[in-house]
Amino acid sequence: MSPIPNAETHVGSPRSRVDGRAKVTGAARYSGEFTAPDLAHGYVVNSTVAKGRITRLDTAAALAAPGVLEVFTHENRPRTAWFSYNYQDEVGPPGSPFRPLYDDKVVYSGQPIALVVAETFEAARGAASLVRVSYEAEAHETDLKNRMDEAYEPPKKRTGISPPPKPRGDARGAYADAPVKVSGDYWAAYEHHNPMEPHATTVVWEGGGKLLVHDKNQGVLNAQSYIASVFGLGKGDVRVVTPFVGGGFGSGLRPQYQLFLAVMAALELRRSVRVVLTRDQMFTHVYRPNTFQTVRLGANPDGALRSIQQHAIAGTSQFEDHQEVVVNWAGTLYHCDNVELTYKLAKLDTYTPGDMRAPGAPLGLFATESAMDELACATGVDPVEIRLRNYTEKDENENKNFTSKELRACYQVGAERFGWSKRNPEPRSMREGRELIGWGMASGAWEAQMMKTSARATLTADGKLEVACATADIGTGTYTILTQIGADAFGLRMEDVTTKLGDTTLPYSPVQGGSWTAASAGTAVQLACEAVREKLFKHARKASGSPLADVKLDAVSFADGRIEVTADPSRFVRIADAMRAGGVDRLEAEETAKPSMIDQLRYTGYTHSAIFVEVRVDEELGAVRVTRVVDAVAAGKILNPKTARSQVVGGIVWGIGMALEEETMPDHNLGRFMNHNYAEYHVPVNADVQGIEVVFVDEHDTKVSPIGVKGLGEIGIVGTAAAIANAIHHATGKRVRDMPITIDKVLG
């Protein structure tokens, strides 16, 4: 595909969000905020044991409470699909998906076991407290440490997730022979996504068997096919519309249980129902699995790697094998002839973990990049230099070339901006008052993917353009970049372009995730606009006495509501006149973007980063502050430097949370998370974040996607935790391999 020859006015320039006004005035409506005249409110009751059977569920008092319409449990649940495969969704892992209110079995603590539906929210909430439940509890296991001996390689692989590559060379032998060795065990705590908007579904009962569903998710089509499959409905009877998503970070990839419950209640009661989860209940579904890793690196005295071994064991549920890419990154980032990477799962009595921002990568690279730092210390080679000495121009996991890789430039530019050359390699060598100062760095990588996606472009004679795609904007800026691409295709102002997203009536898109949306939906919009341009141009040439009659499409530009000869703008046809000549008042095209099969066979695509961090550690209190961050990112073409920077800053903030704060703590006796609220599950607040600089390194890539975009949603978090851990080591001399790195571990 040839790039659009039109001038890029908006693409590549910093532009404010087109949905900004809606978001700063409170006009943006999220899923739990749609209403209907007959709206009823559902409130969820959750299990208090981790495993066992419900022996008695007494709903009489709740049913008798004023305003209560119904209490749904497994005993009176309306008929739904029988087979577990009917509950599968686009991104689910192998296994048997959780089925809410299916039977009397409890498979995790916090499992939804009843839904109280009432005329008002307060009535439903009050009555939910009156539901009495008895259990026959069974012995459970939620501690990964007790199940590691039984860890197994997942027999069925999850679609889209590369299993570790086959071992190359002899990693164990090379490690035994290596003159320099480092090895360590790494631990990462459970984390919960905690988007600010709790999961919520409003089902508007439209009558005639039609449902209009507003559901917090990252893919309306995924939610629609789930509902249709579970409840045996035609897709034409279920429309899912989610214009705004109050943060996803992966928590909205799979349908969550409030969607099932709200639809079930609406179908049964034949009226509109809303179910909103509480913050507590946000800890009763998806999370990032806690993960144990062992890394062993063998090297020559000059730092050249001779052996890489990285082994991971992650928790999963009893009923599904969630998988993510944890260990592969080491084999992709570095040149090494002897590599052994393994990834195993262990079954726990928990809900199934799921994708959380850059699933797998920050866990794996926390271990790899901490070990590389350790190797730098052991060999006396500078941390940046040791990465350059092991640099690879080929993805040795796949034996393929990269579509592009400007990581070398990231190291160089990042180091320069940070002032890395002034670093004294000696730990504990910098101090100010009672604070020890440390500088650390790490590399980051994330797969640059493109997914089959369709978009529609509609141009009207008044020079207004609408672009439409079913994908979501979860805060990433999708509305804005698609508007930019559409505006540039026709030389329009951004105000003349409307972007529609998050509606199952719009052209196909997979779930919004994996950093693939900009490349995929962006390309689809560009293709659709090109198709409209061609149609319009044909009409323009047909206009009587058209000055474009003998001109080819590649010789014209679209600007100011006209099609003009690029070399002689005085020769032009107005959009309105071209449409008139064609006897139309609107032109529309829908196109589908797909990744190039040939390029996929030949190349692998990655976004890269080099992140540099300064921490200050209070020597007496052990408190760690991240005071300065420079992240140099190579991500192909940057469509909008303003929103792009925000994406990376957000990822870095997540990395700070992961490294220092975020930890969902299970009580293994109860098999239950204890700190299920924002007061006790710490996420970074404003005072935790300062001095973040993001640099985009030039990277021209024509293979990764037709528009040269790699995606930015994940890369910010990937190397951050490792860089912070390395900076803490530099500050204190203490190597902490257990995230989050809390005060007790710094002082301990």
Added chain:
Amino acid sequence: MPDHPTGSDTLPLSLTVNGEARQLRVAPWTTLLDLLREDLGLIGTKKGCDHGQCGSCTVLLDGKRANACLVLAVVKEGSNVTTIEGLAGPGGALHPMQAAFVEHDAFQCGYCTPGQICSAVALVEEGRARTPDEIREHMSGNICRCGAYPNIVAAIEQVLAENAR
């Protein structure tokens, strides 16, 4: 009195909301947040935790920032409430803080944004944020999971600078 909080008894309540006097009837356990969102349809004020831990529900209550989820509506008889919907000027002109948030890309998903903006407007009024460190400290009651903090600080700095002129 029933022994559970699901009764339908309501109490009268007079409030001024975004400049408009409202005569309401509310159940005694209704929070100001639920009153705004469910009864008055002012969905710009967000519910993020319902426990006063996230700041998404921040409104201006008699000119001061408050977590609407922690306020029982009935105890605020006669109060003046300004929500995000009440900040813009006549004709929809954005409040300087709203405009600064857009310009500095001080949000992503937008869910915490109304609370951040109400909090920031009150902070400027309070007059105790002069440096970026002070802004960060006094804005730490408003969680932004997207991590837009540096841009939020930049937006507030801009408004402070404009006011100083």
